[in-house]
Amino acid sequence: MLIQSNLESLPVHTMQCFELPKQNTKMLDKVHRNFFWKKSNVDKGLPMISWEKICRPKKFGGLGFRKTAAINLAFQCKLAWKILQEKENLWVAIMTAKYLKHSNFLMVTPKPSDSPVWKSVLRSRSLLKKGLRWIVGTGENISFWWDNWVDNFNLIELLGRDSSLLSNPDCTVGNFITRDKNWDLPKLRIVLDNDLIIQKLLGIPIRIFEKQDTFCWGLTGSGSFNTRSATWAAHDSVDPRDATWSFKWIWHLDIMSKIKIFLWQLLHNALPVRGILVRCALNIDPACFLCMNDIESTYHLFGNAPI
Ligand SMILES: [Zn+2]
Numbered sequence: 001m002l003i004q005s006n007l008e009s010l011p012v013h014t015m016q017c018f019e020l021p022k023q024n025t026k027m028l029d030k031v032h033r034n035f036f037w038k039k040s041n042v043d044k045g046l047p048m049i050s051w052e053k054i055c056r057p058k059k060f061g062g063l064g065f066r067k068t069a070a071i072n073l074a075f076q077c078k079l080a081w082k083i084l085q086e087k088e089n090l091w092v093a094i095m096t097a098k099y100l101k102h103s104n105f106l107m108v109t110p111k112p113s114d115s116p117v118w119k120s121v122l123r124s125r126s127l128l129k130k131g132l133r134w135i136v137g138t139g140e141n142i143s144f145w146w147d148n149w150v151d152n153f154n155l156i157e158l159l160g161r162d163s164s165l166l167s168n169p170d171c172t173v174g175n176f177i178t179r180d181k182n183w184d185l186p187k188l189r190i191v192l193d194n195d196l197i198i199q200k201l202l203g204i205p206i207r208i209f210e211k212q213d214t215f216c217w218g219l220t221g222s223g224s225f226n227t228r229s230a231t232w233a234a235h236d237s238v239d240p241r242d243a244t245w246s247f248k249w250i251w252h253l254d255i256m257s258k259i260k261i262f263l264w265q266l267l268h269n270a271l272p273v274r275g276i277l278v279r280c281a282l283n284i285d286p287a288c289f290l291c292m293n294d295i296e297s298t299y300h301l302f303g304n305a306p307i
Contacts, residue, residue, distance in 0.1 A: 015072040019120035025069040032065065046280070048270040052237050060238060061245035063264070070234035074227045076124035077131070077234075080105070081217070081225040083121070084128075095121075130233045131225070133218025137210030139173030149173060150200060152218040152240075159194060173213075181208050269298050 011028065014020065020028075029051065036054070037045035055070075056062025083092050083105050099118055100108060106129075110122045134142045134149040145155050145166060156163050163169065168191065178184045183202050192198050207214075216223030219233055219240075232238050247267045250260055265271050274296035278286040288296040 011068070012071075012075075015068075016075045016078075017117065019076060019116075019123070020068070020072050022069070025067070025072060028068040032068075036065075046272055046277075048265060048272060048276075049268055053268075055235060056238055057232060058251050059244045059248045060242055061248075061268070063261075066231050067235060070231050071227075073124055073127055073234045074230035076120050077127045077230045078225065078227055079117075079121045080124050080128045084215075085225075127230060127234050131217050131219045131230055132215050133223075134173075135207065135210075135214045135216060136173055136177075136204060137207045137213040139175070139177045139206070139213060141213045142173040144171045144173050144175065145169060147173075148218060150197070150204065155192075155197070158197060159192070177206060181206050266298060266302065271298050273298055273301060275300070 011020070033047070033051050034044070037047045053061065054063045055065045055067050058064045082089060083095060086092050087096070095118065099114065103109075106125065108122070110119055114122070129148070131152075132148060133152050134147050136142065136149060142149050143154075145161075145163070146169075148154050150158060155161070176184045176187050183204075183206070185198075185202070188198055188201060192201075217225040217229070219229035220226055247263075250263045250267070253260065253263075262271075270276070274284060274286045274288070276297070277284060286295045288294050288300055294300050
């Protein structure tokens with residue numbers, strides 16, 4: 001689609017290095033939105049589905065469009081990933097020498113004197129933490145409650161705990177590993193009251209020969225970072241745990257894209273039929289033009305119309 005291949009990629013070069021101001025990303029989204037709904041130069045079209053819904057992956061019922069701010073943040077996150085993974089890279093070496101002399105990247109606090117690029121890379125750490133999946137070695141660098149080390153999630157999320165009620169918010173995974181490198185079951189039982197989660201934790205291997213904890217990018221099968229997965233993680237409305245859309249098979253049909261979009265709109269009950277247009281406060285007669293017997297709804301037209 002033109003929006004994905006062209007409009008989304010136009011500002012990519014700038015977005016790879018800099019964080020665009022909010023009003024710019026909003027303006028770019030507006031251009032995409034208008035372009036999508038617009039029928040001609042004169043007809044502005046009528047948005048029937050929220051942009052929020054459109055900007056979801058196809059398997060979750062959207063059209064796979066990505067919000068500009070999310071793409072931008074994912075590019076910053078790519079730089080952040082580089083800092084963690086590519087120590088020998090020249091840019092990383094310079095940034096490390098300049099900003100990370102006394103702290104590590106995940107812990108360092110931003111300073112007003114930091115360069116704009118560094119500030120935006122630091123801001124992307126919240127996204128980085130969403131995708132960062134820890135692999136347990138000693139467990140000493142992994143926060144027991146806050147870091148993702150159980151299937152890409154942290155325990156606060158998995159258990160739905162209120163973090164303000166934790167008696168030991170700063171404990172590490174290492175606190176729950178015995179000297180002979182096994183999970184300390186009695187200790188786990190004291191803090192966790194969920195048997196399913198405890199079983200899950202016991203199934204996580206402890207890397208006996210590793211002296212340190214390591215991590216991978218948990219949002220791809222290969223464990224390597226890619227901007228696409230980071231972009232989707234940056235969309236607040238997308239939760240990988242959501243159920244997939246029941247009609248996602250329409251995208252595999254061997255038909256024109258235009259008809260796929262029509263079907264997509266039909267299945268979201270978002271075709272501009274009279275019954276729906278009336279609800280959008282348009283002053284028209286909602287009766288079906290063909291039989292004059294019923295309100296013109298999607299179901300009436302495609303499901304039970306007598307003609
Ligand atoms: Zn009818």
